[in-house]
Amino acid sequence: MNEDRVPNLPLVTTIREKCRTCYTCVRECPAKAIQILDGQASVIQTRCIGCGNCVTVCSQNAKQVLSGIEDTERLLAGSAPVAAIVAPSYPAEFTETDTSGLVAALREIGFVSVHEVAFGADLVAAEYARLLAEGDERWVSTSCPAVVSYVRKYHPDLLESLAPIVSPMIATARALHAENGHRRKLVFVGPCIAKKGEARYEQFEGEVEATLTYVEFRAMLAARGVELPAPGGDDDFDPPRGSLGALFPISRGLLQAAELNEDLLSGDIVSADGRSNLADAVTEFEDGDTEARLLDILCCEGCIMGAGFSCEAPVFKRRADVSRETRLRQVSFDHAAWEAAMAAHAGLDLSRTYAAYDQRFDDMPGADELREILARMNKTTPEDELDCGACGYESCRDHAVAIWQGLAEVEMCLPYSVEQLRRTIDELQESHRSLESTKEALVKSERLASMGQLAAGIAHEVNNPLGILLLHANLLLEGCENDPAVAGDVKLIVAQANRCKKIISGLLNFARQSRVVRQPTDLAALVNEVLRTLPVDDGIDIHVDDRLGDPVAELDADQIVQVLTNLLTNAQHAMPAGGRIDVTVDGTEESVMIIVADTGTGIADEHLDKLFSPFFTTKQVGKGTGLGLAVSHGIVKMHRGQISVESNADAARGPTGTTFTIVLPRFETETMAPASLQEITEG
Numbered sequence: 018m019n020e021d022r023v024p025n026l027p028l029v030t031t032i033r034e035k036c037r038t039c040y041t042c043v044r045e046c047p048a049k050a051i052q053i054l055d056g057q058a059s060v061i062q063t064r065c066i067g068c069g070n071c072v073t074v075c076s077q078n079a080k081q082v083l084s085g086i087e088d089t090e091r092l093l094a095g096s097a098p099v100a101a102i103v104a105p106s107y108p109a110e111f112t113e114t115d116t117s118g119l120v121a122a123l124r125e126i127g128f129v130s131v132h133e134v135a136f137g138a139d140l141v142a143a144e145y146a147r148l149l150a151e152g153d154e155r156w157v158s159t160s161c162p163a164v165v166s167y168v169r170k171y172h173p174d175l176l177e178s179l180a181p182i183v184s185p186m187i188a189t190a191r192a193l194h195a196e197n198g199h200r201r202k203l204v205f206v207g208p209c210i211a212k213k214g215e216a217r218y219e220q221f222e223g224e225v226e227a228t229l230t231y232v233e234f235r236a237m238l239a240a241r242g243v244e245l246p247a248p249g250g251d252d253d254f255d256p257p258r259g260s261l262g263a264l265f266p267i268s269r270g271l272l273q274a275a276e277l278n279e280d281l282l283s284g285d286i287v288s289a290d291g292r293s294n295l296a297d298a299v300t301e302f303e304d305g306d307t308e309a310r311l312l313d314i315l316c317c318e319g320c321i322m323g324a325g326f327s328c329e330a331p332v333f334k335r336r337a338d339v340s341r342e343t344r345l346r347q348v349s350f351d352h353a354a355w356e357a358a359m360a361a362h363a364g365l366d367l368s369r370t371y372a373a374y375d376q377r378f379d380d381m382p383g384a385d386e387l388r389e390i391l392a393r394m395n396k397t398t399p400e401d402e403l404d405c406g407a408c409g410y411e412s413c414r415d416h417a418v419a420i421w422q423g424l425a426e427v428e429m430c431l432p433y434s435v436e437q438l439r440r441t442i443d444e445l446q447e448s449h450r451s452l453e454s455t456k457e458a459l460v461k462s463e464r465l466a467s468m469g470q471l472a473a474g475i476a477h478e479v480n481n482p483l484g485i486l487l488l489h490a491n492l493l494l495e496g497c498e499n500d501p502a503v504a505g506d507v508k509l510i511v512a513q514a515n516r517c518k519k520i521i522s523g524l525l526n527f528a529r530q531s532r533v534v535r536q537p538t539d540l541a542a543l544v545n546e547v548l549r550t551l552p553v554d555d556g557i558d559i560h561v562d563d564r565l566g567d568p569v570a571e572l573d574a575d576q577i578v579q580v581l582t583n584l585l586t587n588a589q590h591a592m593p594a595g596g597r598i599d600v601t602v603d604g605t606e607e608s609v610m611i612i613v614a615d616t617g618t619g620i621a622d623e624h625l626d627k628l629f630s631p632f633f634t635t636k637q638v639g640k641g642t643g644l645g646l647a648v649s650h651g652i653v654k655m656h657r658g659q660i661s662v663e664s665n666a667d668a669a670r671g672p673t674g675t676t677f678t679i680v681l682p683r684f685e686t687e688t689m690a691p692a693s694l695q696e697i698t699e700g
Contacts, residue, residue, distance in 0.1 A: 026214055028067045028083050029060045035079035040429060042071035042080065043409025047292045047316070048167060048376075051409070052424050061424075064376050066166035067211030068316045069324025070292050082324070083213055085204075086237060088227035092202050093127040101128040102189050102225075104207030105135040105259065106266035108342035109321045109335035110231045110328055116342065117250035123206070124252070125243050134207070135259025137189030139359065142262060142274035144182045144367050149277065149311060156180040156311050157302065160271060162215035163316035165371070168299060173373035175303050180311075183221075183369045185265055186212060190224040192257065192362050202226045206234050208266075208323025211316070220369060230325025257358035260350065263343040266320030267336050271313055284308045290315040382421040390417040394430045407431035480521050487514040533655045535571040535685045540609055541602055543574055547581045548600070556595025559585070564603040570683045572656065580649040584613045584677050587646070591617025591675060608658075609683050614676040619666030628662060656681050 036058050043051045043058065050064035051071065058079075060071070072080040092099045101123045111119050123131045141160060148156065159165050159180045168175050183191070190203050205212055205228045216225040229237070238245070264270030268290045272279055279286045287309035289298040295316055302312045317323055321335040330338075382390065391413065396402050402413040408429040410416040419425035428434055490511045497503040541563045548559055588598050596616040603610045620628065629650040653660040658681035665673050 026083055026217060027060070027062050028065055028210055028214055029069065029072060030081050030083075031057070031059050032079045032081055033057055035077045037077050037079070039076075040407065040409035041074045041076070043425075043429075044406065045070040045074045045292060047295045048171065049419065049424060053426050053429055056426070056428065064170065066163045066170065066316070067209075067214045068163040068167075068292070069210040070317075072210065072324040073322075082210055082230065082232075084233060085213060085227045085229045086233050089204050089229055089233075089237070092204060092226055095202075097200060097202050098129040099127065099202045099204060099226075100130040100132060100193065100255075101204050101206055102132045102134050102137075102186065102193070103254070104186070104205070104209070104266065104320065105133060105138060105263040105343075106208050106320045106323065106335075106339060107206075107231075109266075109330065109338045110208065110326055111245060112328065112330075112338060114245040115248040115250075116254065116346070117252040118246040118248060120252040120254060121246050121250055122238060122243055126237060126241055128204070129201070130255040132189060132193060132257075133254045133259045133263070134185045134189045134205070135263040135265070136257045136358065137187070137192060137259075138185035138262025138265040138271075138274060139259050139355075140188045140192065140262075140362060140365065140367060141182055141185050142265075142271060143359070145180065145271065145311070146275040146277060148180060148182065153310070154178075155302070155309065157299070158271060158311065158313045159369075160184050160265065161315045161317075161320075162209070162211040164295070164299075164314050166211065166214070166374075167295065167316070169371060169374045170376040172299055172303055173375045173377075175299065176371045176373055178302070179371050181368050181370065183367050184212075184215065185262065186215070187221055187224055187369070188365075188367050191365055191367070194224070195362065195365060199223055204229060206231070208320055208325040210324050230323075232325055232327045235327055256354065257362075258351070258355065260347075260352075260355050261343070263339070263346070266323075267339055268315060268319045269313065270319070277311070279313075286311045286313060288313040291318045292316070378422050382418060386421060387414065387417050390420050390427075393427050394433045395436055403432060405431060479517075483514065483517055483521060487511065487518060490514055533573045533576065533652075535573060537569050538572045538574045538577070539568045540570050540572065540577075540604075540611075541565055541568040543572075543577060544581065544600060544602055544611070547578055547585070551582060551585055554589050554592075554595075557589055557592055557598065558596075559598045559600065562599065562601040564601065565609070567604070568602075570604070570609045570681065571685050572681065573652075576652045576655075580652050580679070581611070581613070583646065583649050588613060588615035588617060588675070591615055591619070596674075604683065607683055609681050611679040611681075612676060614674060616672065616674045619673040620662070620664040620675055621666045625662060625664065629660075653679055653681070658682060 038053065038056050038058060040053070040058075043049075043053065047068060047070065048064050048066045050061045050066070052059050052061050060080075069082070072082060089099075103119070103123070107119060108116075114122075120131045138160075145158070155178055157164070157168065157175065157178050157180060159182055162184060165179060168179055186205050186207070190205075193201070193203065203225050205216065205225050207228070208231055210230065213228045215221065216228050261270075261274040264273050269279065269288045271277075272286065272288065277286055279288055284307065287298070287302075287307055289295070289312070295314065298312060298314055301307050302309065318332055319336070321339055322332055328335075391397070391402070394413070394417070396413055404412045408416045408425065408431065410419055410425070413430070416425055416430065420427060428437075490507060494504060494507045494511055497507060544561060544563075548561065553559060585598065585600075592598075592615060598616075599612070599614045601610075601612040601614075603612070629646050650660055658679060660680075661678050662675065663678075664675040665671060667673070
């Protein structure tokens, strides 16, 4: 029968909730059957060879093996007798008992007989000895179903070199069926996940009905409350019993069972095992780089390292356990009965056929495509290709090819992810700084809003009686012009009342409810007009630097005049011994900028944060109310602009002076509704 159909079984699946996308399974999969999609690893069933490496290396237990427990339970509950056939690697798993205890436990859960696959391995070993003795063909051993699957999917040109011999599991099944007929159902118990797929091949239909890993067998024992008996019982495997076939799970065990010598001088036989050697050994055998007539190869480091083990003992401990049990059994082994059984099954059909199931990709990316993918991973030069292997691929170019093939994602590249993370951190830090700035502005706005409400209340309550007081003081002054002593006192009253009125006027300006009335304004002309009407103290030079290409901006001219007057007046007060004031007007298509810089005494660092707070002033008592900059700040904010200050009051650090910078939108947009100072401060 041709092996024209491969069962597309989900031998291994990923539990998405447990997968941490460490890419270890990608690295350990010899068939590259792991696909990363949206940050999640999944097994591509058509590419999977069932080696179980991904199961073994997954520290999160995110890989789930196709269970054979349900099929076994169904068989045990049926009317047909069920026999167990046990892989010869069992001594490395069930170290708490011996052969007798294992057989007793299998019988207790319902198996009518228990047989060892070691006998099938003996039959297979004899067949390999015969195959090599008959001709000069070159062969790849086929005892490992994962190796067979790997060749069929990724090296189909080697199909004719696959030894046409069944595995020990199938050989044992055929021997038992030859003795008992097919009425007795067989369940394989062993460490191999690939056996689950092998048992479902079309040409092996009816040979083995179910397969259990050691992990699953222990789960069945636990579910039934059955404990493995202590060593020293009388139970043993049912015949036919195996001999040196029990060494098959150890690397080169086939060679010893078949009495074949791996002669390093002749190179006729080459043994290899493990994921890293699988691809290289098969490729070199196909390319003719080795003269071997037999490539004895196992996908794991011997079946003793199969993914179906529950124990975590190291490889040499497992090897020793299998060797010791085989050696002990050989002491009392019935060689005559074994030879009779081997003779009885000498004519047993152990042949099989193979059909290609090509899973190679049809095309590969060209140089341009590869370069584009590498560029997406920030690898634009050969030096950028670190080949660190963190993505699960041996090189950056292998990773890029996998991306082209749809198996991988750019984000799997660790240096790329680190760089993206660094950028994200920078963006978060910038966002944090912006939030801190906004928070500080909100705190200031809350203070301004509170002061505005307070100022409005004070202004309205005090302004009227102050006006009456000032009126009667002026009348009194007119009536006592002839009495110099009284007139002097009254003049003092009038002067102080006028000062109070000026303070109240400042409060009203600070708390006013007026809105910005934007009109097209020539900003350069507006600055010159302010300078023309502003009184300038002796010893002070004012210079204007007009850099505006287009001087027109939509502004509230009266309010901007108030801001400029305040800044220029403050600058003069900061230069009692004279100095220079530079006024610069500049802008872009979207905004205009006014810079007022003086060479005065500067503002101390500890005062800068409080500069726009109401009633804060560095001037002497009677020289200022501390409301000018607060009002200017409010006007700028009502224009949806920004005002900032830089100052140096320490001559040791360089020239002293203060620079105010105002940036205003050139035009009012549809979303830029006019706002009052109260709305700005409350918002």
